[in-house]
Amino acid sequence: MNRNNEGRYLYSVLNRGIEAEFAEAGVNGARVYTVVYRDLTAVVHACSDRPETADGEDEAMEWILEHIRVVDLTTEKFGTVVPFAFGTIIKGDDEVVSEWLGENYAALKAELSRFEGKAEYSVQIFYEQELLSGEILKKNPGLQAQKEKLTGIPRGTAYLFERRLEQKIAEETEALISGLAAEYEARIRDCSDSVHSEEKKPRVPEEYKQKKLFVFLACLVQDSKVQELGELLDRINEREGICVRFIGPFAPYSFVSLEGI
Amino acid sequence: MLPQRDTCTLVDLLDRLLEKGLVLRADLIITIAGVPLIGLNLVATLAEMETMLKYGIFEGLDKTTREWALEHNQGIPFMEGEKALDKAYGSYRFDRGKKTAWKYGYIYVTDRRIFSWDKGLRRFLFEFRPEEVKAVKMEKRLYNEKERDELCIQFQDETSLFLHVERIRDFKKSIETVLSSFEV
Known part of the structure; x- marks a missing residue:
């Protein structure tokens, strides 16, 4: 392979220097090995600098799973890593990878020490509109009385009152939910090292599709704090209408x- | 509660893998507008249009599509040298043995054919040439319990097309003009 059209597919960077070859295959059956610079290691496989395209969705999925497996494996064996996005290829051979590690040594080291003993978790909190509406009605005798009045009045008038009542309940739900969101987020932050609010709507399993997402966070959590976070989430989960x-x-x-990398 | 990592959480990983993680400096990495070629197929299937546009994948395609639409939406697909004689917005219904519902659209009469074109979907609703027509006549028919004039176009194959437009008598004349020019 000519150096000019060589590439290295990148999986992760480890916070130690380990020359190794993995028994497990990488993306598309590739041989996974490491490139070391001092006490930093990049996990790579050799490829051409013209990325391959997966043959259909199934194969692409397969490749993604393989990427995940290698990143997970390196995490398991060598502690927290800096993961690369799927399909990241650096132009050049092992030497170029090693140079890249060298050039960004300080930044990579800082990032890796920030991640030491921590992992990322996703927290999604949903509410069920109907359950919360019921709760609001129960707690609010005024609204309850309005609802009871609906029976026995003409249909046209009832319709208007019903709409007004619905709107009132929706407003109350909104207020309740935004209060809960702030409270939960603050408590989750207390257990986490760092928290990002996710902007994109997540893809969720079928059973969650009817529910409404109101807290969606990516949390960097210390291994020793995971249990605490789990217990907190248990308490939140126990609340009626919330999951x-x-x-x-x-x-x-x-x-x-890594700004600028 | 213990954190879950199983097949139903795979999608949670996908968002991370495809949009997050370390990204290299542009001159070192080979990707198409931020999305590696290797993942294109999957991204194309899973990502929302917005994300695609964010990455610029569809920009080229989108531009071509828009240009095409502009070019084709502007006008009606007249043939070269074809001259429009009349145009009306109205309803039409085919009678091909069984009754079909009334549909709406712009109906064009040209020196070569009569057709209706759906601008939005860019397709012909119907299209026929004067040679296919056996007769054109005005008929009084019931519509919503009221009597009205409908233009009945009978074809050689015994099927019919009913038209209802605002200036129905003028429209009939336009159609007859085209038909007569073909009879000669």
């Missing part, structure tokens, strides 16, 4: 930031 998804651990994908 929690707690997912992870992931390599710190949402928290990697």
Whole structure:
């Protein structure tokens, strides 16, 4: 392979110097090995600088799973890593990778020490409109009385009153939810090292599709604090009308930031 | 509560893998507008249009599409040298053995054919040439319990097309003009 059209597919950077070859295959069956610079290691496989395109969605999915597996494996064996986005290829051979590690040594080291002993988790909190509406009605005798008045009045008038009542309940729900969101987020922050609010709507399993997401966070959590976070989420989950998804651990994908790299 | 990592959380990982993680300096990495080629297929299937546009993948395609639409939306697909004689907005209904519902659209009469064109969908609703027509006549028919004039175009194959437009008598004349020019 000519150096000019060589490339290295990147999986992760480890916070120690380890020359190794992995028994497990990488993306598309590639041989995964490491490139070391001092006490930093990049996990790579050799490829051409013209990225391959997966043959259909199934194969692309397969490749992504393989990427995840290698990142998880390196995390398991060598502690927290700096993960690369899927499909990142550096132009050049091992020497170029090593140079790149050298050039960004300080930044990578700082980032890796920030991640030491931590992992990323996703927290999604949903509410069920109907359950919360019911709760609001129960707690608010005024609204309850209005609802009871609806029976026995002409249909046209009832319709108008019903709409007004619905709107009132929606407003109350909104207020309740934004209060809960602030409270939960603050408590989750207390257990986490760093928290990002996610902007994009997540893809969720079928059973969550009817529910409304109101807290969606990526949390960087210390290993020793995961249990505490889990217990907090349990308490939140116990509340009527609220349910929690707690997912992870992931390599710190949402928290990697190397300005200028 | 213990954090979950199983197949149903795979999607949670996808967002991370495809949009997050360390990204290299542009001159070192080979990607198309931020999305590696290797992942294109999957991204194309999973990502919302917005994300795609953010990455610029569709920009080229989108531009071409828009240009095409501009070019084709502007006008009606007249043939070269074809002259429009009349145009009306109205409703039409085919009678091909069984009754079909009234549909709406712009109906064009040209020196070569009569057709209706859906601008939004850029497709012909119907199209026929004068040779296909056997007769054109005005008929009084009931519509919503009221009597009204409808233009009935009978084709050689015994099917019919009913038209209803605002200036129905003028429109009939336009159609007859085209038909007569073909009879000669």
